Amino acid sequence: MSAPGLSIAGAPGDDFHAAALRRDHWRERLGLAALAAPALLLVTVTVLLPVGWLFGLSFFDDAGAPSLEHYRRMLAEPSYGRTFRTTFEISLLTTAICILLGYPLAYFLSQLPRRAANLCMIAVLLPFWTSLLVRTYAWLVLLQRRGLINTWGIELGLWSEPLQLVHNVAGTLIGMVHIMLPFLVLPLYGTMRAIDRDLLRAASSLGSTPAHGFWTVFFPLSLPGLAAGSALVFVLCLGFYVTPAMLGGGKVTMVSNRIANDIELFFNWGAASALGVVLLVITLVVLVLAARLSRGAGLFGAGH
Amino acid sequence: MSWFDRPASDTQITHRSRLWLYGLGVLVLAFLALPTLIVIPMSFSQSQYLEFPPRQWSLRWYEAFFSSPSWMAATATSLKAGICTALVATPVGTLAAYGLHVSRLRFGGVVILALLTPTIVPVILVGIALFYAFVQLKMVNSFLGIVLAHTMLAVPIVMMIVGSALKSFDLDQERVARSLGATRAQAFLQVTMPQIGFAIVTSALLSFLTSFDEVVVSLFVSGGDNSTLTRAMFMALRDQIDPTIAAISTIMIVITSLLLAASQLLGKAEK
Numbered sequence: 001m002s003a004p005g006l007s008i009a010g011a012p013g014d015d016f017h018a019a020a021l022r023r024d025h026w027r028e029r030l031g032l033a034a035l036a037a038p039a040l041l042l043v044t045v046t047v048l049l050p051v052g053w054l055f056g057l058s059f060f061d062d063a064g065a066p067s068l069e070h071y072r073r074m075l076a077e078p079s080y081g082r083t084f085r086t087t088f089e090i091s092l093l094t095t096a097i098c099i100l101l102g103y104p105l106a107y108f109l110s111q112l113p114r115r116a117a118n119l120c121m122i123a124v125l126l127p128f129w130t131s132l133l134v135r136t137y138a139w140l141v142l143l144q145r146r147g148l149i150n151t152w153g154i155e156l157g158l159w160s161e162p163l164q165l166v167h168n169v170a171g172t173l174i175g176m177v178h179i180m181l182p183f184l185v186l187p188l189y190g191t192m193r194a195i196d197r198d199l200l201r202a203a204s205s206l207g208s209t210p211a212h213g214f215w216t217v218f219f220p221l222s223l224p225g226l227a228a229g230s231a232l233v234f235v236l237c238l239g240f241y242v243t244p245a246m247l248g249g250g251k252v253t254m255v256s257n258r259i260a261n262d263i264e265l266f267f268n269w270g271a272a273s274a275l276g277v278v279l280l281v282i283t284l285v286v287l288v289l290a291a292r293l294s295r296g297a298g299l300f301g302a303g304h
Numbered sequence: 305m306s307w308f309d310r311p312a313s314d315t316q317i318t319h320r321s322r323l324w325l326y327g328l329g330v331l332v333l334a335f336l337a338l339p340t341l342i343v344i345p346m347s348f349s350q351s352q353y354l355e356f357p358p359r360q361w362s363l364r365w366y367e368a369f370f371s372s373p374s375w376m377a378a379t380a381t382s383l384k385a386g387i388c389t390a391l392v393a394t395p396v397g398t399l400a401a402y403g404l405h406v407s408r409l410r411f412g413g414v415v416i417l418a419l420l421t422p423t424i425v426p427v428i429l430v431g432i433a434l435f436y437a438f439v440q441l442k443m444v445n446s447f448l449g450i451v452l453a454h455t456m457l458a459v460p461i462v463m464m465i466v467g468s469a470l471k472s473f474d475l476d477q478e479r480v481a482r483s484l485g486a487t488r489a490q491a492f493l494q495v496t497m498p499q500i501g502f503a504i505v506t507s508a509l510l511s512f513l514t515s516f517d518e519v520v521v522s523l524f525v526s527g528g529d530n531s532t533l534t535r536a537m538f539m540a541l542r543d544q545i546d547p548t549i550a551a552i553s554t555i556m557i558v559i560t561s562l563l564l565a566a567s568q569l570l571g572k573a574e575k
Contacts (some may be wrong), residue, residue, distance in 0.1 A: 033412065035403025038396045039419050039459050046456040047421050050433035057436075101332050108329030111313060111322075120329075123337040129510075130340050130560050131517035133534050134553040138339045140545055141346065146353050148342070181336060200313070210317035239426025241520050246541060256428040263432055276429045283426060 051280075058274035070274035080258075080275075087254045090169070090244070091237035094176045098233050101177070102184040103226065109185075110192035121189075128182040136246050139175045140166060143247075167249025175243040183236060184229035191225025192218075231290030235283050255279050340557060347550035354547050365551035375536065375548070381526070382516055382533035385447070389454040389515035394508040396455070397462025402492065405470045416463070423460050427520045430457075435524035445528040453521045458511035465510070469503030506567045513563055517556070 061067040074080045105124075109117045127135060142148045143166035150162040165171055195218060203213040241256035248257070255275055262272035308320040319326075342356055347365055349358035369375050400419060404412045422430060434453055435444065443449040473496065481491040497504070522532040531539075533552065540546045 029407040029409060032403045032407035033409050033415070036400035036415055036419070039400035039463070040415060042396065042452070042456055042459065043419055043421060046434060046437075046452055047425065047430060048418070050437035051425060051429060054429070054433040054436055101335070104325060104328045105332040108325050111325075120333060123333040126561065126564070127336050127340055129513060129517075129564055131519075131534065131553075131556050133517070133519050133537055134343070134556050135340050137537070137541060137545075137549055137553055138343045140541065141343065141354055141550065142339055144545060148356050151355075178336065178339065181332075197313075210313075210321075239428055241428045242538070246538075256426065259428055259432060263435075269436065272432060276426075276432070279426055280429060283424070287424065 051276075054269075054273045055277050055280075056273075057269050058277050060270065062270065070270045073271070074274060074278070083253055083255055083258045084278075086252060087238060090172065090176070090252065090254060091234050091240075093173060094180055094237050095230050095234045097173065097177045098180050098184045099226070099230060102181050102188060102229070105181075106185050106188040106192055106225075107222075109189050110195075124182050124185055127178070128186075132179060132242055135179060136175050136243050139171065139178065139247060143171050143174065166247055168251055169248070171247040171249070172244050172252045175247045176237060176240060179243060180233045180236060183232050184226075187229040187232070188222065188225040191228075192222050195221045227290060227293050231286060231293075235286050235290075238283055238286070239279060340553075343550050344554045344557065347547075347554045349547070349550075352547060354545075354550055365547050368548045369551045369555075372548075375533075375552070377529065378531050378533045378536040381447070381450070381530050385450045385454055385532060386512040386516040388451045389458050390508045390512040392451065393455045393458035393462050393511040394504060397459040397507065397511075398466045398504055400459070401463045401466040401470060402496075405467060406475065419463060420460050422457050431521045431524040434521060438525055443525075445526060445530050447530050450522065450526050450530060450532065451515075453525050454515035454518055455511075457518060457521065458514045461510055461514060462507040465507040466500060466503050469500040473499055502570055505570055509563045509567050513560060516559070 058070050059066055059068065061069040109120055109124075112120065144150075145162045145164075147165075149165060153159050153163065154161075165174075199217050199221070200213050203217045204210070208216065239256055240254060241260065244252045244254045245257055245260070253261075256279070259272045259275050259279070262268045262275070308323075309318050311317065312319045312322050345358060346354040346356050348361050348363065349355050350360035350362040350364060351358070404416060409415075430453075434449075438444045438446075438449050477495050477499075478488075478491040481495045482488065486494065517534065518532070519534045519538060522535045523538060526532045526535050533556075537549055537552060540549060
C-alpha cells in the first residue's frame with residue numbers, strides 16, 4: 001500500500017506520514033495473523049514439543065549418555081529389518097489393490113450423471129466417516145471362523161472347511177484396503193471430473209477408438225489424481241496401527257505396532273523413539289516425492 | 305434401439321460394452337458400504353455368534369450395553385470429550401483460518417504447515433509423544449488431556465473447511481462494512497460469519513466426530529475413569545469378539561449418519 005496522494009510531494013511531513021501508515025498497516029496485519037496464535041500454541045504444546053522431546057530420547061542410551069545405540073541396534077538386529085519389510089510389503093500391496101479397485105470405481109463415478117454420482121458417493125463417504133474401529137470390528141465379525149463369509153462359502157460349496165481369513169496377512173489386507181479406498185477414490189474422482197470432455201470428443205472425431213482415446217487422452221490426464229491418492233494411501237498405510245493390531249492377530253507387526261509394543265510391553269522409550277524417527281523420515285520423503293510428482297494437488301485433502 | 309446400444313459417452317462407446325465397468329463399480333461400492341451396514345441387523349441377533357440373518361431377534365446386546373456401568377461411563381466420557389473438542393476446536397480453528405487468510409503474510413504458509421502437522425505425523429507417534437509428555441505433566445488419563453489431544457487433531461480439519469469457505473468469500477464486503485463505520489470484529493461477526501456459517505457448523509460436527517471416533521491417541525492418553533468408548537472397545541476386542549460391540553457399532557453408525565445428514569441438510573438450506 002502506498003501513501004495517499006493528498007500531501008504535496010516533497011513536503012517535510014510526507015515521509016513521516018508514509019512511514020506511520022506503513023507501520024500501522026504492518027501492525028494490523030500482524031494483529032490479524034496473531035488470531036492464529038491459539039491454534040499455533042496448541043499444536044506446539046501437544047505435537048511439536050512432545051514429538052521433539054520423544055525424538056531426543058532416541059539419541060541417548062539406557063544410561064542417559066548421548067549415543068546412536070538405538071539406531072545401531074536397528075541395523076544390527078534382523079527383526080527390525082523384518083518389521084520394515086512387512087510394513088513396506090503391506091503398504092505396497094494395499095496401495096496396489098486400492099488402485100486396482102479404486103481406479104475403475106472413480107472412472108465409473110466420473111462417467112455417471114452428477115446426481116447419480118453424488119448418490120453413489122454416499123457409499124464412499126459413509127464408511128469414510130464411520131469409525132475405523134467399527135469398520136475393523138465388522139471385518140472381524142465377517143471373517144472369523146464361524147463368520148458370515150465362511151458360513152456362506154461352505155453353504156455354497158465353495159470350500160468345505162472354515163478358512164483362516166483373519167488374524168493373518170489376508171485379514172489385515174482386506175481391512176486396510178477397505179479403510180484406504182476412499183482416500184484414493186476421492187482425489188482421483190475430483191481429477192477425473194475436471195477432465196475436459198471435449199478432448200475425448202476431439203480424439204474420437206480424429207478416428208481414435210474409445211479404448212485408444214481412453215489410454216492416450218483420459219488416462220494420462222487422470223495421473224496427477226492417481227499419484228496424489230496413491231501417495232496418500234501409501235503414507236497412511238506406513239503409519240497404520242489399529243487394523244494390523246486387530247486383524248493381524250499378532251502375526252502382522254508393522255512399524256506402528258512395534259513402537260506400541262516397545263512401550264507397552266518393554267517400556268523401551270529409546271527404541272520406540274528411534275523407530276519413530278525413521279518412520280517420520282520415510283513418511284516425509286514419500287510425501288515430498290509425491291508432491292514433486294503431482295505438484296501437491298489435493299495431497300493433504302483429508303485427515304482421519 | 306435399446307438402452308444397451310445407446311452411446312454411453314462422447315466417444316460413442318455403448319452401454320453394452322461398458323456393462324463390465326458398471327458391474328465392477330457396483331461391486332466395489334458394495335465392498336465399501338455393506339460390511340459396516342451388515343453389522344446393524346447382526347447386532348439384533350440372539351446368538352453369541354452374530355448370525356446374518358439372525359435366526360432369533362433380540363435386544364440382548366443393547367441391554368448388555370446400557371446396563372453396564374463401565375460401558376456407560378466410557379460413552380459419557382466420549383460424548384463429553386466430543387462436545388468439548390467441538391466447542392474448543394471450532395473457534396480456535398476458525399480464528400486461525402481467518403487470521404491467516406486476511407493477513408496474507410509471507411510466513412503464513414509456514415504457520416499453516418505447522419498447524420497441519422497433526423495430519424502429517426503418523427498418529428502413533430503423536431499418541432506416544434503425548435503419553436510421554438502427559439506422564440511428566442501428570443496428565444495421563446485426565447479429561448483435560450483427552451480434550452487437548454482431540455482438539456489438536458480437529459483444528460486442522462476446521463482450518464481446511466473454514467479456509468476453503470473463506471477462499472470463495474469476497475473480503476470487499478468486510479471493507480464496505482468497515483468504511484460504513486463497523487469495527488473489524490463487528491464486520492467479521494455481522495458480515496463474514498453469517499456467510500461462512502455453514503462451513504463453521506460443518507467443521508463443528510466433524511470435530512465432534514473426529515474426537516468421538518478417535519482410537520490411537522485415546523489408547524495412550526485416556527484410561528482409568530476417563531477411558532473413551534473407542535479405547536474400551538479396542539481393549540474388549542483384544543480378548544474376544546464381544547457381541548455387545550455390534551450394538552455399540554450400530555449406535556455409532558447411527559450417530560455418524562445423523563451428523564453427516566445434518567451437515568448435508570444445512571448445506572442444502574444454505575443454497
